[in-house]
């Protein structure tokens with residue numbers, strides 16, 4: 001249906017190709033000023049350096065320019081976290097996720113299939129998906145505060161009925177999704193963590209597959225696509241090594257010229273990589 005990226009109102013379209021291709025991998029020159037401090041969100045486990053009161057009204061916070069809290073140099077509040085708190089009907093902040101475990105149909109105010117995207121970034125994928133599948137409840141996870149706030153603003157502006165966003169790490173889904181609660185998990189163009197010493201940071205790991213297996217019912221699906229051949233092979237190998245629990249029902253090294261090419265929803269990063277002539281690798285794994 002949407003082979004090329006169709007601009008939609010309120011959704012940013014990818015810029016003309018500007019990134020550099022280094023060693024076959026594109027380094028996009030996107031605005032990264034919205035990142036939570038890298039030492040914080042990239043450190044494992046969790047983001048323990050970010051300490052904030054549970055609600056905006058718990059205590060008045062007087063921030064110094066740059067979001068620093070004057071009381072302690074260790075106490076950093078990202079201003080976009082405060083903005084996220086102003087739109088709880090569209091975005092769930094991380095500290096409020098746990099009570100929703102097993103209750104997502106209540107949050108969405110209807111019982112429906114439940115699909116989750118990890119790394120929603122600009123929101124174009126879930127926006128289009130919600131138009132194609134109005135019968136599905138869609139939740140997008142994003143770890144960067146500014147992006148999460150923008151996603152909430154987008155959902156509000158477009159009045160997306162069954163799309164919500166959450167400020168959360170994909171690795172943490174087991175803390176707010178109940179066993180068997182999620183029917184599809186979508187991961188588009190995750191960070192490939194290219195260097196061997198960084199592979200431990202990749203989202204797809206044996207432990208993550210264990211979590212997914214628990215959180216999905218039989219027939220649940222993982223949809224994954226990437227520009228990175230190495231990460232594609234890595235992920236394929238992981239699912240194959242676990243073949244008594246997963247079936248790979250679809251895999252291609254060139255999604256745009258595959259059987260699913262015509263119904264593919266092109267993401268922001270996908271459009272950028274494609275404009276540099278890179279193919280899109282994709283796979284679907286089904287839980288047995």
Ligand SMILES: C[S@@+](CC[C@H](N)C(=O)[O-])C[C@H]1O[C@@H](n2cnc3c(N)ncnc32)[C@H](O)[C@@H]1O
Pocket residue numbers: 118119120121122141142143144147168169170171187188189190191203267268269270
């Ligand atoms: C390379 S971008 C891809 C964005 C989008 N899926 C696309 O295809 O255009 C990865 C996105 O995932 C987010 N992200 C990275 N690690 C994440 C994690 N562990 N959990 C949730 N989101 C994450 C980043 O902030 C970024 O927005």
